[in-house]
Amino acid sequence: MAEQHSSKGIMWATIIVAIVLIAIIYPLTVKQSTSAADAAGSNDSADVRIQPVAKFELAKAAPAAAAGPKDGPTVFNSVCGACHNTGAAGAPKVDDKAAWAPRVGQGKDALYKSAIAGKGAMPPKGGAADLSDDEIKGAVDYILTKVK
Ligand code: HEC
Known part of the structure:
Protein backbone atom coordinates (compact mmCIF):
# COMPACT_ATOMS: atom_id res chain seq x y z
CA MET A 1 0.00 0.00 0.00
CA ALA A 2 2.90 2.34 0.71
CA GLU A 3 3.81 2.30 -2.99
CA GLN A 4 0.34 3.58 -3.88
CA HIS A 5 0.73 6.59 -1.67
CA SER A 6 4.15 7.46 -3.03
CA SER A 7 3.08 7.14 -6.65
CA LYS A 8 0.17 9.47 -5.90
CA GLY A 9 2.68 11.93 -4.49
CA ILE A 10 4.76 11.68 -7.65
CA MET A 11 1.63 12.23 -9.75
CA TRP A 12 0.75 15.44 -7.89
CA ALA A 13 4.35 16.64 -8.01
CA THR A 14 4.33 16.10 -11.78
CA ILE A 15 1.07 18.02 -12.16
CA ILE A 16 2.38 20.92 -10.08
CA VAL A 17 5.62 21.04 -12.09
CA ALA A 18 3.58 21.02 -15.31
CA ILE A 19 1.43 23.92 -14.07
CA VAL A 20 4.50 25.92 -13.10
CA LEU A 21 6.12 25.28 -16.49
CA ILE A 22 2.98 26.38 -18.29
CA ALA A 23 2.84 29.50 -16.14
CA ILE A 24 6.40 30.35 -17.18
CA ILE A 25 6.14 29.46 -20.87
CA TYR A 26 2.66 30.85 -21.64
CA PRO A 27 3.50 34.53 -20.88
CA LEU A 28 6.60 34.23 -23.09
CA THR A 29 4.56 33.09 -26.08
CA VAL A 30 1.97 35.85 -25.54
CA LYS A 31 4.68 38.52 -25.42
CA GLN A 32 6.34 37.28 -28.61
CA SER A 33 3.21 37.38 -30.73
CA THR A 34 2.08 40.85 -29.58
CA SER A 35 5.42 42.68 -29.72
CA ALA A 36 5.52 42.48 -33.53
CA ALA A 37 1.87 43.49 -34.01
CA ASP A 38 1.79 46.62 -31.86
CA ALA A 39 5.39 47.62 -31.25
CA ALA A 40 4.52 50.76 -29.25
CA GLY A 41 3.43 49.98 -25.70
CA SER A 42 3.44 46.28 -26.41
CA ASN A 43 5.00 45.56 -23.05
CA ASP A 44 2.08 47.16 -21.27
CA SER A 45 -0.56 45.31 -23.21
CA ALA A 46 1.32 42.05 -22.83
CA ASP A 47 1.60 42.63 -19.11
CA VAL A 48 -2.11 43.26 -18.88
CA ARG A 49 -2.85 40.19 -20.92
CA ILE A 50 -0.72 37.85 -18.80
CA GLN A 51 -1.92 39.28 -15.52
CA PRO A 52 -4.90 36.95 -15.06
CA VAL A 53 -2.67 33.97 -15.74
CA ALA A 54 -0.10 35.08 -13.20
CA LYS A 55 -2.79 35.75 -10.62
CA PHE A 56 -4.43 32.42 -11.23
CA GLU A 57 -1.16 30.56 -10.77
CA LEU A 58 -0.31 32.41 -7.57
CA ALA A 59 -3.73 31.69 -6.17
CA LYS A 60 -3.30 28.01 -6.98
CA ALA A 61 0.28 27.74 -5.74
CA ALA A 62 -0.20 29.46 -2.39
CA PRO A 63 -2.44 26.88 -0.69
CA ALA A 64 -0.22 24.04 -1.89
CA ALA A 65 2.84 25.63 -0.29
CA ALA A 66 1.03 26.46 2.95
CA ALA A 67 -0.84 23.16 3.22
CA GLY A 68 -1.08 22.42 6.94
CA PRO A 69 0.56 19.56 8.83
CA LYS A 70 1.43 16.44 6.86
CA ASP A 71 -0.53 13.33 7.76
C1 HEC B 1 18.00 6.52 8.59
C2 HEC B 1 17.06 5.43 8.67
C3 HEC B 1 15.75 5.66 9.42
C4 HEC B 1 14.79 6.60 9.15
C5 HEC B 1 14.79 7.66 8.05
C6 HEC B 1 13.74 6.38 10.11
N1 HEC B 1 14.06 5.35 10.94
FE1 HEC B 1 12.91 4.65 12.46
N2 HEC B 1 14.37 3.32 12.91
C7 HEC B 1 15.57 3.16 12.26
C8 HEC B 1 16.36 2.17 12.93
C9 HEC B 1 17.75 1.69 12.52
C10 HEC B 1 15.61 1.72 14.04
C11 HEC B 1 16.01 0.72 15.11
C12 HEC B 1 16.68 1.51 16.22
C13 HEC B 1 17.20 0.64 17.34
O1 HEC B 1 16.39 -0.08 17.93
O2 HEC B 1 18.39 0.71 17.59
C14 HEC B 1 14.35 2.45 13.99
C15 HEC B 1 13.32 2.31 14.91
C16 HEC B 1 12.12 2.98 14.88
C17 HEC B 1 11.06 2.82 15.83
C18 HEC B 1 11.05 1.88 17.03
C19 HEC B 1 11.73 2.60 18.15
C20 HEC B 1 11.83 1.76 19.40
O3 HEC B 1 11.82 2.38 20.48
O4 HEC B 1 11.94 0.55 19.30
C21 HEC B 1 10.06 3.67 15.49
C22 HEC B 1 8.73 3.89 16.19
C23 HEC B 1 10.52 4.38 14.33
N3 HEC B 1 11.76 3.93 13.97
C24 HEC B 1 9.77 5.33 13.68
C25 HEC B 1 10.25 6.10 12.63
C26 HEC B 1 9.51 7.17 12.03
C27 HEC B 1 8.13 7.62 12.46
C28 HEC B 1 10.29 7.69 11.06
C29 HEC B 1 9.99 8.84 10.12
C30 HEC B 1 9.67 10.10 10.73
C31 HEC B 1 11.53 6.91 11.02
N4 HEC B 1 11.45 5.96 12.00
C32 HEC B 1 12.56 7.14 10.14
C33 HEC B 1 15.98 3.84 11.13
C34 HEC B 1 15.29 4.90 10.55
Missing part, protein backbone atom coordinates in the same frame (compact mmCIF):
# COMPACT_ATOMS: atom_id res chain seq x y z
CA GLY A 72 1.02 10.06 8.91
CA PRO A 73 1.14 8.22 5.57
CA THR A 74 2.62 11.30 3.85
CA VAL A 75 5.38 11.65 6.45
CA PHE A 76 6.03 7.93 6.42
CA ASN A 77 6.32 7.74 2.63
CA SER A 78 8.48 10.82 2.27
CA VAL A 79 10.80 10.31 5.26
CA CYS A 80 10.50 7.09 7.25
CA GLY A 81 9.96 4.71 4.33
CA ALA A 82 13.53 5.24 3.13
CA CYS A 83 14.60 3.00 6.02
CA HIS A 84 11.44 1.31 7.24
CA ASN A 85 10.29 0.11 3.80
CA THR A 86 13.68 -1.26 2.83
CA GLY A 87 15.33 -2.24 6.12
CA ALA A 88 18.16 0.22 5.40
CA ALA A 89 20.48 0.94 8.35
CA GLY A 90 19.02 -2.14 10.07
CA ALA A 91 15.62 -0.48 10.50
CA PRO A 92 12.73 -2.81 11.34
CA LYS A 93 10.71 -3.12 8.12
CA VAL A 94 7.12 -1.98 8.25
CA ASP A 95 5.84 -5.37 7.06
CA ASP A 96 7.94 -7.33 9.57
CA LYS A 97 5.46 -7.88 12.40
CA ALA A 98 7.87 -10.05 14.39
CA ALA A 99 10.49 -7.29 14.46
CA TRP A 100 7.91 -4.80 15.69
CA ALA A 101 6.22 -6.95 18.35
CA PRO A 102 8.76 -6.23 21.12
CA ARG A 103 8.91 -2.55 20.14
CA VAL A 104 5.14 -2.19 20.16
CA GLY A 105 5.25 -3.85 23.59
CA GLN A 106 7.09 -0.81 24.96
CA GLY A 107 3.93 1.22 24.49
CA LYS A 108 3.08 4.03 22.12
CA ASP A 109 4.71 6.79 24.14
CA ALA A 110 8.09 5.06 24.10
CA LEU A 111 7.84 4.70 20.32
CA TYR A 112 6.90 8.36 19.91
CA LYS A 113 9.91 9.26 22.03
CA SER A 114 12.31 7.08 20.02
CA ALA A 115 11.04 8.46 16.71
CA ILE A 116 11.26 12.09 17.89
CA ALA A 117 14.58 11.87 19.75
CA GLY A 118 16.18 9.19 17.57
CA LYS A 119 17.37 5.71 18.50
CA GLY A 120 20.45 3.73 17.44
CA ALA A 121 21.00 4.34 13.71
CA MET A 122 17.79 6.38 13.43
CA PRO A 123 18.41 10.14 13.59
CA PRO A 124 15.96 12.34 15.51
CA LYS A 125 12.68 12.62 13.53
CA GLY A 126 14.16 10.25 10.96
CA GLY A 127 16.41 13.15 9.87
CA ALA A 128 13.52 15.47 8.99
CA ALA A 129 14.08 18.07 11.71
CA ASP A 130 11.54 20.44 10.12
CA LEU A 131 8.63 18.13 10.97
CA SER A 132 6.60 18.80 14.10
CA ASP A 133 6.36 16.28 16.94
CA ASP A 134 2.72 15.71 15.99
CA GLU A 135 3.66 14.90 12.40
CA ILE A 136 6.18 12.33 13.67
CA LYS A 137 3.54 10.87 16.01
CA GLY A 138 1.18 10.59 13.04
CA ALA A 139 3.84 8.59 11.17
CA VAL A 140 4.35 6.31 14.19
CA ASP A 141 0.58 5.78 14.38
CA TYR A 142 0.62 4.89 10.70
CA ILE A 143 3.41 2.33 11.29
CA LEU A 144 1.40 0.87 14.17
CA THR A 145 -1.63 0.35 11.93
CA LYS A 146 0.56 -1.72 9.61
CA VAL A 147 2.49 -3.83 12.14
CA LYS A 148 -0.38 -4.90 14.39
Whole structure:
Protein backbone atom coordinates (compact mmCIF):
# COMPACT_ATOMS: atom_id res chain seq x y z
CA MET A 1 0.00 0.00 0.00
CA ALA A 2 2.90 2.34 0.71
CA GLU A 3 3.81 2.30 -2.99
CA GLN A 4 0.34 3.58 -3.88
CA HIS A 5 0.73 6.59 -1.67
CA SER A 6 4.15 7.46 -3.03
CA SER A 7 3.08 7.14 -6.65
CA LYS A 8 0.17 9.47 -5.90
CA GLY A 9 2.68 11.93 -4.49
CA ILE A 10 4.76 11.68 -7.65
CA MET A 11 1.63 12.23 -9.75
CA TRP A 12 0.75 15.44 -7.89
CA ALA A 13 4.35 16.64 -8.01
CA THR A 14 4.33 16.10 -11.78
CA ILE A 15 1.07 18.02 -12.16
CA ILE A 16 2.38 20.92 -10.08
CA VAL A 17 5.62 21.04 -12.09
CA ALA A 18 3.58 21.02 -15.31
CA ILE A 19 1.43 23.92 -14.07
CA VAL A 20 4.50 25.92 -13.10
CA LEU A 21 6.12 25.28 -16.49
CA ILE A 22 2.98 26.38 -18.29
CA ALA A 23 2.84 29.50 -16.14
CA ILE A 24 6.40 30.35 -17.18
CA ILE A 25 6.14 29.46 -20.87
CA TYR A 26 2.66 30.85 -21.64
CA PRO A 27 3.50 34.53 -20.88
CA LEU A 28 6.60 34.23 -23.09
CA THR A 29 4.56 33.09 -26.08
CA VAL A 30 1.97 35.85 -25.54
CA LYS A 31 4.68 38.52 -25.42
CA GLN A 32 6.34 37.28 -28.61
CA SER A 33 3.21 37.38 -30.73
CA THR A 34 2.08 40.85 -29.58
CA SER A 35 5.42 42.68 -29.72
CA ALA A 36 5.52 42.48 -33.53
CA ALA A 37 1.87 43.49 -34.01
CA ASP A 38 1.79 46.62 -31.86
CA ALA A 39 5.39 47.62 -31.25
CA ALA A 40 4.52 50.76 -29.25
CA GLY A 41 3.43 49.98 -25.70
CA SER A 42 3.44 46.28 -26.41
CA ASN A 43 5.00 45.56 -23.05
CA ASP A 44 2.08 47.16 -21.27
CA SER A 45 -0.56 45.31 -23.21
CA ALA A 46 1.32 42.05 -22.83
CA ASP A 47 1.60 42.63 -19.11
CA VAL A 48 -2.11 43.26 -18.88
CA ARG A 49 -2.85 40.19 -20.92
CA ILE A 50 -0.72 37.85 -18.80
CA GLN A 51 -1.92 39.28 -15.52
CA PRO A 52 -4.90 36.95 -15.06
CA VAL A 53 -2.67 33.97 -15.74
CA ALA A 54 -0.10 35.08 -13.20
CA LYS A 55 -2.79 35.75 -10.62
CA PHE A 56 -4.43 32.42 -11.23
CA GLU A 57 -1.16 30.56 -10.77
CA LEU A 58 -0.31 32.41 -7.57
CA ALA A 59 -3.73 31.69 -6.17
CA LYS A 60 -3.30 28.01 -6.98
CA ALA A 61 0.28 27.74 -5.74
CA ALA A 62 -0.20 29.46 -2.39
CA PRO A 63 -2.44 26.88 -0.69
CA ALA A 64 -0.22 24.04 -1.89
CA ALA A 65 2.84 25.63 -0.29
CA ALA A 66 1.03 26.46 2.95
CA ALA A 67 -0.84 23.16 3.22
CA GLY A 68 -1.08 22.42 6.94
CA PRO A 69 0.56 19.56 8.83
CA LYS A 70 1.43 16.44 6.86
CA ASP A 71 -0.53 13.33 7.76
CA GLY A 72 1.02 10.06 8.91
CA PRO A 73 1.14 8.22 5.57
CA THR A 74 2.62 11.30 3.85
CA VAL A 75 5.38 11.65 6.45
CA PHE A 76 6.03 7.93 6.42
CA ASN A 77 6.32 7.74 2.63
CA SER A 78 8.48 10.82 2.27
CA VAL A 79 10.80 10.31 5.26
CA CYS A 80 10.50 7.09 7.25
CA GLY A 81 9.96 4.71 4.33
CA ALA A 82 13.53 5.24 3.13
CA CYS A 83 14.60 3.00 6.02
CA HIS A 84 11.44 1.31 7.24
CA ASN A 85 10.29 0.11 3.80
CA THR A 86 13.68 -1.26 2.83
CA GLY A 87 15.33 -2.24 6.12
CA ALA A 88 18.16 0.22 5.40
CA ALA A 89 20.48 0.94 8.35
CA GLY A 90 19.02 -2.14 10.07
CA ALA A 91 15.62 -0.48 10.50
CA PRO A 92 12.73 -2.81 11.34
CA LYS A 93 10.71 -3.12 8.12
CA VAL A 94 7.12 -1.98 8.25
CA ASP A 95 5.84 -5.37 7.06
CA ASP A 96 7.94 -7.33 9.57
CA LYS A 97 5.46 -7.88 12.40
CA ALA A 98 7.87 -10.05 14.39
CA ALA A 99 10.49 -7.29 14.46
CA TRP A 100 7.91 -4.80 15.69
CA ALA A 101 6.22 -6.95 18.35
CA PRO A 102 8.76 -6.23 21.12
CA ARG A 103 8.91 -2.55 20.14
CA VAL A 104 5.14 -2.19 20.16
CA GLY A 105 5.25 -3.85 23.59
CA GLN A 106 7.09 -0.81 24.96
CA GLY A 107 3.93 1.22 24.49
CA LYS A 108 3.08 4.03 22.12
CA ASP A 109 4.71 6.79 24.14
CA ALA A 110 8.09 5.06 24.10
CA LEU A 111 7.84 4.70 20.32
CA TYR A 112 6.90 8.36 19.91
CA LYS A 113 9.91 9.26 22.03
CA SER A 114 12.31 7.08 20.02
CA ALA A 115 11.04 8.46 16.71
CA ILE A 116 11.26 12.09 17.89
CA ALA A 117 14.58 11.87 19.75
CA GLY A 118 16.18 9.19 17.57
CA LYS A 119 17.37 5.71 18.50
CA GLY A 120 20.45 3.73 17.44
CA ALA A 121 21.00 4.34 13.71
CA MET A 122 17.79 6.38 13.43
CA PRO A 123 18.41 10.14 13.59
CA PRO A 124 15.96 12.34 15.51
CA LYS A 125 12.68 12.62 13.53
CA GLY A 126 14.16 10.25 10.96
CA GLY A 127 16.41 13.15 9.87
CA ALA A 128 13.52 15.47 8.99
CA ALA A 129 14.08 18.07 11.71
CA ASP A 130 11.54 20.44 10.12
CA LEU A 131 8.63 18.13 10.97
CA SER A 132 6.60 18.80 14.10
CA ASP A 133 6.36 16.28 16.94
CA ASP A 134 2.72 15.71 15.99
CA GLU A 135 3.66 14.90 12.40
CA ILE A 136 6.18 12.33 13.67
CA LYS A 137 3.54 10.87 16.01
CA GLY A 138 1.18 10.59 13.04
CA ALA A 139 3.84 8.59 11.17
CA VAL A 140 4.35 6.31 14.19
CA ASP A 141 0.58 5.78 14.38
CA TYR A 142 0.62 4.89 10.70
CA ILE A 143 3.41 2.33 11.29
CA LEU A 144 1.40 0.87 14.17
CA THR A 145 -1.63 0.35 11.93
CA LYS A 146 0.56 -1.72 9.61
CA VAL A 147 2.49 -3.83 12.14
CA LYS A 148 -0.38 -4.90 14.39
C1 HEC B 1 18.00 6.52 8.59
C2 HEC B 1 17.06 5.43 8.67
C3 HEC B 1 15.75 5.66 9.42
C4 HEC B 1 14.79 6.60 9.15
C5 HEC B 1 14.79 7.66 8.05
C6 HEC B 1 13.74 6.38 10.11
N1 HEC B 1 14.06 5.35 10.94
FE1 HEC B 1 12.91 4.65 12.46
N2 HEC B 1 14.37 3.32 12.91
C7 HEC B 1 15.57 3.16 12.26
C8 HEC B 1 16.36 2.17 12.93
C9 HEC B 1 17.75 1.69 12.52
C10 HEC B 1 15.61 1.72 14.04
C11 HEC B 1 16.01 0.72 15.11
C12 HEC B 1 16.68 1.51 16.22
C13 HEC B 1 17.20 0.64 17.34
O1 HEC B 1 16.39 -0.08 17.93
O2 HEC B 1 18.39 0.71 17.59
C14 HEC B 1 14.35 2.45 13.99
C15 HEC B 1 13.32 2.31 14.91
C16 HEC B 1 12.12 2.98 14.88
C17 HEC B 1 11.06 2.82 15.83
C18 HEC B 1 11.05 1.88 17.03
C19 HEC B 1 11.73 2.60 18.15
C20 HEC B 1 11.83 1.76 19.40
O3 HEC B 1 11.82 2.38 20.48
O4 HEC B 1 11.94 0.55 19.30
C21 HEC B 1 10.06 3.67 15.49
C22 HEC B 1 8.73 3.89 16.19
C23 HEC B 1 10.52 4.38 14.33
N3 HEC B 1 11.76 3.93 13.97
C24 HEC B 1 9.77 5.33 13.68
C25 HEC B 1 10.25 6.10 12.63
C26 HEC B 1 9.51 7.17 12.03
C27 HEC B 1 8.13 7.62 12.46
C28 HEC B 1 10.29 7.69 11.06
C29 HEC B 1 9.99 8.84 10.12
C30 HEC B 1 9.67 10.10 10.73
C31 HEC B 1 11.53 6.91 11.02
N4 HEC B 1 11.45 5.96 12.00
C32 HEC B 1 12.56 7.14 10.14
C33 HEC B 1 15.98 3.84 11.13
C34 HEC B 1 15.29 4.90 10.55
